[in-house]
Amino acid sequence: MSEELEPPSEDETGRAARLRAALARVDGQPALLSLAERLRRHLPGDDRFGDPLSTADKAPSSLVGRQMHELNAERPSLLREIGLGALQSWQALSESTGRGRGDVEVTLLFTDLVGFSAWAL
Numbered sequence: 001m002s003e004e005l006e007p008p009s010e011d012e013t014g015r016a017a018r019l020r021a022a023l024a025r026v027d028g029q030p031a032l033l034s035l036a037e038r039l040r041r042h043l044p045g046d047d048r049f050g051d052p053l054s055t056a057d058k059a060p061s062s063l064v065g066r067q068m069h070e071l072n073a074e075r076p077s078l079l080r081e082i083g084l085g086a087l088q089s090w091q092a093l094s095e096s097t098g099r100g101r102g103d104v105e106v107t108l109l110f111t112d113l114v115g116f117s118a119w120a121l
Contacts, residue, residue: 027078036081043085045092061091 041047055062
């Protein structure tokens with residue numbers, strides 16, 4: 001038996017609209033936004049993560065960072081700052097463990113001095 005879902009009542013719709021308006025006010029609160037920006041400066045990694053230069057590569061964190069930066073780019077957003085801070089930390093952590101850097105060229109230098117092995121022994 002399948003039951004059909006009833007549309008939300010006017011009361012439920014009104015509560016959802018009030019909740020959405022309250023979240024939008026918190027998201028744009030200048031004091032909270034300033035705090036989030038200051039906290040991002042102390043996180044590991046690039047504190048400007050999200051701008052086009054810091055997300056130009058093809059790493060997954062950069063791709064998500066570009067998308068998040070473009071989301072509501074015309075107005076400051078607390079949620080965007082928190083998300084970019086999480087991505088910034090993820091990128092810094094993955095780079096510190098050797099991931100995300102691609103192929104790194106290494107040069108090795110070897111010399112053989114005539115008679116050195118016999119002298120050292």
